[in-house]
Amino acid sequence: MPAFLYEHALDPLGEIEQYQKQHLRPGSYGATTNFIGTMRDFNAGDDVQLMTLEHYPEMTQKFLDKLCDEALEKWDLVDCLVIHRFGDIKPGDPIVLTVAWSAHRVEAFDACRYLIEELKARAPFWKKETTGDNERWVHDAPSG
Amino acid sequence: MTIQVKFFASLREKLGMESASVEPGAAMTIREIWDQVTTTDYPVNTLCAINMDYAKPDDIVNDGDEVAFFPPVTGG
Numbered sequence: 001m002p003a004f005l006y007e008h009a010l011d012p013l014g015e016i017e018q019y020q021k022q023h024l025r026p027g028s029y030g031a032t033t034n035f036i037g038t039m040r041d042f043n044a045g046d047d048v049q050l051m052t053l054e055h056y057p058e059m060t061q062k063f064l065d066k067l068c069d070e071a072l073e074k075w076d077l078v079d080c081l082v083i084h085r086f087g088d089i090k091p092g093d094p095i096v097l098t099v100a101w102s103a104h105r106v107e108a109f110d111a112c113r114y115l116i117e118e119l120k121a122r123a124p125f126w127k128k129e130t131t132g133d134n135e136r137w138v139h140d141a142p143s144g
Numbered sequence: 145m146t147i148q149v150k151f152f153a154s155l156r157e158k159l160g161m162e163s164a165s166v167e168p169g170a171a172m173t174i175r176e177i178w179d180q181v182t183t184t185d186y187p188v189n190t191l192c193a194i195n196m197d198y199a200k201p202d203d204i205v206n207d208g209d210e211v212a213f214f215p216p217v218t219g220g
Contacts, residue, residue, distance in 0.1 A: 037220050053219070054153050056212060059196035084219065096220050116220060122198070124212075125219025126153035137154040138218045 001072055003064030003082040005057070010085055012036045012097040019081055019099070029078040029101040031108035035116045041091035043129060043138070050130040053086045053095070059124050060084070067118055071100065074114070075107040082115055084125065145207030147172075149181055152214035155190060168207060175201040177211050189216055 016034060041048055064082050071080050078101040085095050096119065100111035127138040149164040156162055164181040166172070174194070178186050178201070192199050193212045205211055 055219070056150070056152055056193075056196070056214065059193055059212065062196045120217075120220035122217060123219045124152070124193075124214060124217055126215065127218045128153075137215070140216070140218070 001068040001080055003061065003068055004084075005055070005060060005064075006083060006085050007087040010083055010094045010097060012083075012094050015081070015083060015097060016099055019079075020101075024079060024101060030103050031105040032099065032101050033105070033108040033112040034097060034099040035112055036094055037096040037116070039089050039091050039093050039095055043131075046129075046131040048091065048129045048131055051089045052128045052130075053089060054126045054128065055084075055086045056124040060086075063123050064119070067115060067123075070118075071111045071115055075100070075102065075111040077102045077107060077111055080111060080115060082119065084119070084123070086125070147177065147205055147207065148210045149177060150210065150212040152212065154215050155187070155213055159184070168205070172205050173202050174199055174205055174211060177205055178213065190214070191216065 039051055068080050068082060071077065081099040083097045089095060098112055098115035100108045100115065102108040129136055129138060147166040147168055149166060151159055151161055159182055166177055166180055174192050175186055186201060191214050192201060194203060194205060194209050
C-alpha cells in the first residue's frame with residue numbers, strides 16, 4: 001500500500017509488474033485496475049512544450065500514504081499503489097499511476113477511481129506549463 | 145518557539161516570498177498568521193495546512209507548528 005514520489009521517469013507498466021512480483025502472491029488477486037495519467041502536448045488551445053510539477057513534499061507524501069490507507073479501509077483490496085512524478089515533465093511522459101488489486105473487479109475499479117479522483121482534488125501538486133516563450137500556472141483541473 | 149510559514153506555487157510568486165517565521169505572543173489563527181506575514185487580504189481561494197494536514201483559516205496554530213498557504217491543487 002505504498003505511495004511514491006519520483007523526480008525521475010516513471011514506467012507505469014513496469015512498476016505494476018515489479019510490484020506484483022515483489023509484494024503480491026500469484027493467485028491472491030483476481031482483478032488489477034490501473035489509471036495512468038500522461039502529459040499532453042496541448043492545453044487550453046495552446047501547444048505545451050514542458051510542464052513543471054511543484055509539490056509540498058512532506059504533505060504530499062503524508063496525503064498519499066493516508067489516501068492508500070483510506071482505499072484499503074473502504075474496499076476489500078489485496079493492495080494498492082500510487083506513484084506521482086514531480087519536477088520537469090515532457091509531453092508523452094507518464095505523470096501519475098494508481099493501481100488497485102482485489103479478488104473481484106468491482107472493488108478494483110471503484111478503488112482505482114477513488115485514488116485518482118481524490119489525488120486530483122486534494123494532493124498538493126501544482127502544474128506550470130511552458131507554451132512557446134511563456135510560462136503559466138494551470139488553474140483548474142478538468143473533471144474528465 | 146517559532147511558527148514556520150511556507151508558500152507554494154503561484155501564491156509564492158505573487159507574494160515574492162517562499163517562507164516566513166512568526167513568534168506568536170499568544171494563540172493565533174491561520175488567518176492572523178497570514179495578516180502578520182503578508183500585506184494583502186487573505187485570498188478567497190487560498191488553501192491552508194497545519195503540520196501537513198488541511199486546515200481552515202480560523203483554526204488555531206500552536207508553537208512549533210508549520211503552516212502552509214497554497215492555491216487550488218492541479219496534480220494528477
